[in-house]
Amino acid sequence: MALYEISGEKLTPIGQRTFAELGLLERANIQRAVRTHIAAITPGVRTMVLAEEFGDWVGANRRIDLLCLDENARLVVVELKRDDGAHMELQALRYAAMISTMRFDQAVEAHRKYLLSIGAKEDAEQAIREFLDREEGAVALSDTVRIVLASSEFSQELTTAVLWLNKQRLDIRCVQMRPHAVDGRVLLDIHQVIPLPEAEQYQVAVREKSMEQDAARTQDRDLTRYDLSIGDLSLSNLPKRRLVYEVVAEAIRRGLSAESIEAAIPWKGSLFVSADGNLNESGFLAALGQKKLRCYTGDEDLFHVAGKTLAFTTQWGTRTLRAVENVLKVMPTGDEISYAPTTAVADEATYGKYVVRQRESGAIEVEEDGVAVLPVKPVLRQLAAELQIGLENSNGNEFNTRQLGVQIMTAIRNI
Structure with a gap:
């Protein structure tokens, strides 16, 4: 896509240049500029730079351009190329594998060295804890490593490989950076090309559907249970429908309305049954004139909001995890929430x-x-x-x- 300047009724194209033509170097110019504003190539996910030119591993002589950490405690490998990004996905995959076992103390040491190299006087551990909003206690980095590839051009061979790898449930993003010279200034046109922002939610849904289809092939019914952590609270061995209930319960505790929760899960329609007053189970069922509902109606399971008693549905199909993710996206701030399949x-x-x-x-x-x-x-x-x-x-x-x-x-x- 070209850039144009609009003047009156005319469009004048602004010619694209290359970084080489503009005399910009990969490490000295592009990398140092990106590290000061990492959000430019990590849209939608709050990210901090842990280290630059990271290579603290045995038996390797290559270095990660920028090693980052995102708000979900996932390490992020960022690889930058000045012009042609050929084969950078293979290099990034090797790096991701090599740092996948990094512990929190190792991340702190890497960040300490980085801060020292740029002349910053911050405390490395405190900086990371503040970023993750984990002031106290143990911090475990996620097993998932994300990859961001940033370059001015991506070959069809590379984009085909990345699309396939993402289908295998990896998280690789391609961000295009195209320079333009305007009145002696260099402007960068930066946009994510894989996955397209407009299609990202669709791709997540496709990936989730694929995961559920895999489970269905091994058994007629998906009986996977989940462990849920909400700050210091730990709920374990939850069936999926109880997982979504507990996430919704936390959302209500944080002030999210029933209407907002239903809007986040539009395919389900009405999720709550309500009655006026602050009622227990027997009073609630009597008010509705029913002996049984397909909802959580136990005294501890009912919600009491603004003079009403609400019961949440127990009826879920194949998109339960998508519902959980959608509620988490609109969840008001508070203790960190995470979940994972229950292990042995x-x-x-x-x-x-x-x-x-x-x-x-x-x-x-x-x-x-x-x-x-x-x-x-x-x-x-x-x-x-x-x-x-x-x-x-x-x-x-x-x-x-x-x-x-x-x-x-x-x-x-x-x-």
């Missing part, structure tokens, strides 16, 4: 009528007489009191759910 049991301890269990993902779950207890933190505090376990670590910070669960299982085994 890594540890377990029994204490009286209680079973405390940790999944391989780290999530803690508790059963009382064989029935899952949700949320788990209150009963963990109760067990800690019975087992004479403190609720704080040596630094005076309260244990999070995972830490307290591990402390309790250790104490049970030592009885």
Whole structure:
């Protein structure tokens, strides 16, 4: 696409140049300019630069142009090319694989070196924690590594490869940077070409549908369960319909209206049944003249908002995860929310009528007489009191759910 200047009734094309023609160097000019405004090539995802020319690995003599971190604690490999971006996707894939095991402390050290190199006096760990809004406690980087390729041109061979890799559930973006010289100034036309912003939601839906089709091939019914974390709160082993309920419940706690939630999930239509007054389950059902609804109507499951009692639907089909993602996109700010498929049991301890269990993902779950207890933190505090376990670590910070669960299982085994 060309740039034009409009003057009166005329359009005058502004000729595209190359970085080489303009005397701009890949590292000294383009890379340093991009690092100061990384948002230009990472639209829609808040991102910070962790390191420049990163290559702290054994047996490799190549370096990542810009190693970044996004708001979801995912590492981002950014590769820049001045003109032709041929084969840069293969290089970026190698880099993504090599840094996929990076720990938080290693990210802090990489950022410390970067800050030192640019003469900044910030504390590296504090800068990262503030960016992620994680002032205290352990920070785990996501297993997912994103890739951003930025260049003035992309070959058909490269774009075909990237489209195919994205179909395999990777996250690779191609951002085109085209320079123009205007009155002695250099202007950059920057836009994301893969995935097209207008088609990104569609591609997410296609990827989700593909994931659900894969699950359907292995069994008639998708019985995948999920672990949900909301700040310090951990809910584990949730069926999909309970996962979406808990996300919606958090949205309502943060002040999101029922109408806004329904607007975020338009294909479902009405999600709530309501009655006037602050009602319990029996009062709610009586007010509606029904004995049973296909909604969550337990006393703990009903919502009370603006003088009304609301019940949320239990009826979901194949797009439940898409509904969860849509609600998360409109969620008011607050504690970070994340979810992942429930993994195998890594540890377990029994204490009286209680079973405390940790999944391989780290999530803690508790059963009382064989029935899952949700949320788990209150009963963990109760067990800690019975087992004479403190609720704080040596630094005076309260244990999070995972830490307290591990402390309790250790104490049970030592009885």
